Amino acid sequence: MRAQNLTLLTDLYELTMMQGYFKNPTDQVVVFDxxxxxxxxxxxxxxxxxxxxxIEYIRDxxxxxxxxxxxxxxxxxxxxFLEYLRGFHFTGDIYAIPEGTVIFPREPLVKVxxxxxEAQLVETALLNIINHQCLIATKASRVCYAAQGDGVMEFxxxxxxxxxxxxxxxRAAMIGGCIGTSNVLTGKMFDVPVKGxxxxxxxxxxxxxxxxxxxxxxxxxxxxxLLVDTYDVLESGIPNALRVFREMRDxxxxxxxxxxxxxxxxxxxxxxxxxxxxxxxxxxxxxxxxSSDLDxxxxxxxxxxxxxxxxxxxxxxxxxxxDCPAFGGVYKLAAIKRSGSEKFEPKIKLSENTEKVxxxxxxxxxxxYDKESGKIRAxxxxxxxxxxxxxxxxxxxxxxxxxxxxxxKGGSYTLRELLVPIFKKGICVYTxxxxxxxxxxxxxxxxxxxxxSRRLVNPQTVxxxxxxxxxxxxxxxxxxxxxxxxxx
Amino acid sequence: MRAQNLTLLTDLYELTMMQGYFKNPTDQVVVFDxxxxxxxxxxxxxxxxxxxxxIEYIRDxxxxxxxxxxxxxxxxxxxxFLEYLRGFHFTGDIYAIPEGTVIFPREPLVKVxxxxxEAQLVETALLNIINHQCLIATKASRVCYAAQGDGVMEFxxxxxxxxxxxxxxxRAAMIGGCIGTSNVLTGKMFDVPVKGxxxxxxxxxxxxxxxxxxxxxxxxxxxxxLLVDTYDVLESGIPNALRVFREMRDxxxxxxxxxxxxxxxxxxxxxxxxxxxxxxxxxxxxxxxxSSDLDxxxxxxxxxxxxxxxxxxxxxxxxxxxDCPAFGGVYKLAAIKRSGSEKFEPKIKLSENTEKVxxxxxxxxxxxYDKESGKIRAxxxxxxxxxxxxxxxxxxxxxxxxxxxxxxKGGSYTLRELLVPIFKKGICVYTxxxxxxxxxxxxxxxxxxxxxSRRLVNPQTVxxxxxxxxxxxxxxxxxxxxxxxxxx
Numbered sequence: 004m005r006a007q008n009l010t011l012l013t014d015l016y017e018l019t020m021m022q023g024y025f026k027n028p029t030d031q032v033v034v035f036d037x038x039x040x041x042x043x044x045x046x047x048x049x050x051x052x053x054x055x056x057x058i059e060y061i062r063d064x065x066x067x068x069x070x071x072x073x074x075x076x077x078x079x080x081x082x083x084f085l086e087y088l089r090g091f092h093f094t095g096d097i098y099a100i101p102e103g104t105v106i107f108p109r110e111p112l113v114k115v116x117x118x119x120x121e122a123q124l125v126e127t128a129l130l131n132i133i134n135h136q137c138l139i140a141t142k143a144s145r146v147c148y149a150a151q152g153d154g155v156m157e158f159x160x161x162x163x164x165x166x167x168x169x170x171x172x173x174r175a176a177m178i179g180g181c182i183g184t185s186n187v188l189t190g191k192m193f194d195v196p197v198k199g200x201x202x203x204x205x206x207x208x209x210x211x212x213x214x215x216x217x218x219x220x221x222x223x224x225x226x227x228x229l230l231v232d233t234y235d236v237l238e239s240g241i242p243n244a245l246r247v248f249r250e251m252r253d254x255x256x257x258x259x260x261x262x263x264x265x266x267x268x269x270x271x272x273x274x275x276x277x278x279x280x281x282x283x284x285x286x287x288x289x290x291x292x293x294s295s296d297l298d299x300x301x302x303x304x305x306x307x308x309x310x311x312x313x314x315x316x317x318x319x320x321x322x323x324x325x326d327c328p329a330f331g332g333v334y335k336l337a338a339i340k341r342s343g344s345e346k347f348e349p350k351i352k353l354s355e356n357t358e359k360v361x362x363x364x365x366x367x368x369x370x371x372y373d374k375e376s377g378k379i380r381a382x383x384x385x386x387x388x389x390x391x392x393x394x395x396x397x398x399x400x401x402x403x404x405x406x407x408x409x410x411x412k413g414g415s416y417t418l419r420e421l422l423v424p425i426f427k428k429g430i431c432v433y434t435x436x437x438x439x440x441x442x443x444x445x446x447x448x449x450x451x452x453x454x455x456s457r458r459l460v461n462p463q464t465v466x467x468x469x470x471x472x473x474x475x476x477x478x479x480x481x482x483x484x485x486x487x488x489x490x491x
Numbered sequence: 492m493r494a495q496n497l498t499l500l501t502d503l504y505e506l507t508m509m510q511g512y513f514k515n516p517t518d519q520v521v522v523f524d525x526x527x528x529x530x531x532x533x534x535x536x537x538x539x540x541x542x543x544x545x546i547e548y549i550r551d552x553x554x555x556x557x558x559x560x561x562x563x564x565x566x567x568x569x570x571x572f573l574e575y576l577r578g579f580h581f582t583g584d585i586y587a588i589p590e591g592t593v594i595f596p597r598e599p600l601v602k603v604x605x606x607x608x609e610a611q612l613v614e615t616a617l618l619n620i621i622n623h624q625c626l627i628a629t630k631a632s633r634v635c636y637a638a639q640g641d642g643v644m645e646f647x648x649x650x651x652x653x654x655x656x657x658x659x660x661x662r663a664a665m666i667g668g669c670i671g672t673s674n675v676l677t678g679k680m681f682d683v684p685v686k687g688x689x690x691x692x693x694x695x696x697x698x699x700x701x702x703x704x705x706x707x708x709x710x711x712x713x714x715x716x717l718l719v720d721t722y723d724v725l726e727s728g729i730p731n732a733l734r735v736f737r738e739m740r741d742x743x744x745x746x747x748x749x750x751x752x753x754x755x756x757x758x759x760x761x762x763x764x765x766x767x768x769x770x771x772x773x774x775x776x777x778x779x780x781x782s783s784d785l786d787x788x789x790x791x792x793x794x795x796x797x798x799x800x801x802x803x804x805x806x807x808x809x810x811x812x813x814d815c816p817a818f819g820g821v822y823k824l825a826a827i828k829r830s831g832s833e834k835f836e837p838k839i840k841l842s843e844n845t846e847k848v849x850x851x852x853x854x855x856x857x858x859x860y861d862k863e864s865g866k867i868r869a870x871x872x873x874x875x876x877x878x879x880x881x882x883x884x885x886x887x888x889x890x891x892x893x894x895x896x897x898x899x900k901g902g903s904y905t906l907r908e909l910l911v912p913i914f915k916k917g918i919c920v921y922t923x924x925x926x927x928x929x930x931x932x933x934x935x936x937x938x939x940x941x942x943x944s945r946r947l948v949n950p951q952t953v954x955x956x957x958x959x960x961x962x963x964x965x966x967x968x969x970x971x972x973x974x975x976x977x978x979x
Contacts, residue, residue, distance in 0.1 A: 164623045488722070
């Protein structure tokens, strides 16, 4: 049976730590940030996705009697703690960047402010969901970019890493820019367009290719994309398809949404030859769809070669983000409010690697847009209580190479806070847009990137700066810890 | 809501083809083979996994009223076909290689014999499940091989491609040889060991590292693995851990299952230093666990460097099979029995690439073992009706380079048929072993490989041959199709 309740979709250590906090009560409220460190596939950005599933997960959090029995059977948990779990629900606040938004490394994508036990429990599933969908939405955005406006179809379900990877991967691929998916269940669950025609087996189950094509055309005259590579594209597939198209035209059919699909061989060469053969008989408006282990790099190369493809079917390499199959998001403690205190005490995680040192405190993010072009100038991570006046000059500096500074003149920019409230005291205060609405948001979002940051190879980094106040807090903390270490 | 009914977890084209067959009834019974072409990660074998989930999927196949309503809303399907779907269930036969078995390219892993509409529908989900679990079980087998008998823990849930990739990925990782998973839900669903201790956030939420360790040790004295890299492994983590271990020993605790985990830095160097520090105080039996983006290559390298690690935590790169995130299994029509006929007519899918030409006919597989060592000599794909006498000499030949031949003397080998019946006329006739039983089977199976075929880089290929009869059938079909093409 498929699991319906995902409350146990967590690492065991979240539960052992929870029991630890339960047995050593502190009434601490903590801030955890979910963020990532490196854009996938060498890009300069990623796309936020998966929030709606995080919301569903948080709303549904509860330990069923079954779950509690299972945990008891591990002989690690005491009855008082199990009793606590029986009544568990999430009571904290969550802020997040809305789905479809362009995101950058080190920005809190999701911020959880909650009693430490609750904030700890949700780590694993939250990361699992966000990591997966951000990864696939980002990959889809890259593939669609390479397709230069041609439609990209997602059809990787058979190669996805399990059912959910297919279902939610297709959801994320739609957000990233695909025009449809082959995955019927995703279509049903998220009301997105589903598409598909036939396989080689259809052709092979008929005595000959022409009969297979003809039968298909009679069935679906308005979506008649014929797969032409079962025997030989140029010698058999295209001639038989042409015969069927002529017959359709002779019958006075409107000839919309008709065409061919090529699934093997030299797609650039075959598509050009196929186009010539189609055009020679007046079928220059036919859809020429290509598939076969495509990704953004191959599509880009085919575009360079002048391939006459106007529709792309992308499977394995999109649904698995083949060249970078993990997003690498992490969930780090940023601040603690001890019982009785009003103030968050900032926390920092050291690392040998400067880039891996976390940003402390209860933070938010402002996006700085160029007022005239609407393009992103930079993002600014700051403390949640900070405010900025967009009429004042703003000095942005690189948090690692601090001598790199830019002044943004007051009045020339606009600001937008990226983190929005999702849960308040355990109650969901946010309504997710539909997937197709998120897809529209994402289209707009991608246009806020400068072209130089969208290209596939060696794109221009978008600066993510720290506010003066946050930078000082971080430096002071590092200094303090380093001094403390010297003393010991 | 998570989908419970996976019947719509299919590509739309399966349904458009089904309607095509429905409207052009043929009463055809077909044979489809699910097989793969290339071992992942450059290995010489893969591990079969996922069959139990395929069984569950087939048993549960049904179109709910909701599903039918959704399909109607697409305006592609007629009422008579939707009515047929309402009553749909699977009535065919399925044969498969049991989970945990060592498998090789081009072997039918699952064979479906069913009316064409049924056989077509199940393609996508069947491939999705098998592709995913075979991939991860194979990767786990490689990682465990590199660990040379040390325990390998799966803890990649947060980086898995969605919830199912975590749940079933952990299941597959257990089959492939892991000793436990951090994934509590997998533990509950499949009764496999779950393990885990604490995160950096646990350490950071206490005023100092010692207090964090001490609190943890008091809670879990029998499973006290302390994470020592939050501040500084050698300067702070190990000294604090030593202090706690001394205190535990002084209290007369049995000191079982205690030790440290290192999650960053130079693991080889740090583990050796840590071991020296532990051993100097009589803690040479402490567990030294390492984690941090490990895979089989890194573990192998650390073993070469004499790292003093005896427990490995492997996350991202195992749960995503990072260097090869798709298994590439396909599902191809192999034979058709037309209505009224008693005989399967073999079908072949041509391809420019000889290796991609499918094997026709209703087939099975025999594994040829060396009688003395129990190791695999070769696999033999043959027609289902063929029988062999293990007292007779057997000539094996490479199906591509046919001059490569070996004689296996009668009496020196044993034979085992790999495909076993799973469904007969739609009824499940197979009971899956438990995951831990499959894991045992897999351990035995891996020992049937010669060492040369297990190594990580450039392993020796295991031959998968065709029987004379199958080879002749294939050659004749190819000849016939090629002659037919010349005539046209």
